[in-house]
Amino acid sequence: MSLVTTPTRQLAVCASCSGTRCTSISMTLTDGTPVAFTSCHTCEQRTWTQGGHQLDVATVLIKAQKHKVAKAA
Numbered sequence: 001m002s003l004v005t006t007p008t009r010q011l012a013v014c015a016s017c018s019g020t021r022c023t024s025i026s027m028t029l030t031d032g033t034p035v036a037f038t039s040c041h042t043c044e045q046r047t048w049t050q051g052g053h054q055l056d057v058a059t060v061l062i063k064a065q066k067h068k069v070a071k072a073a
């Protein structure tokens with residue numbers, strides 16, 4: 001997978017197909033990291049970015065994970 005990371009204005013552009021039919025939302029992960037989530041309507045690629053840097057989905061999942069508290073018995 002070779003991604004050409006071209007900073008593209010503020011428009012949400014799909015990192016996969018370069019399409020602009022994207023939905024972009026900003027949110028804050030459980031650990032306080034502000035991220036932007038972009039979902040492409042063309043190829044269904046979902047991209048997470050933090051400050052312009054693309055994040056691994058795995059990374060996001062870890063950051064978004066709620067600290068599961070084993071049933072305090």
Ligand SMILES: [Zn+2]
Pocket residue numbers: 014015016017018019040041042043044045
């Ligand atoms: Zn796409």
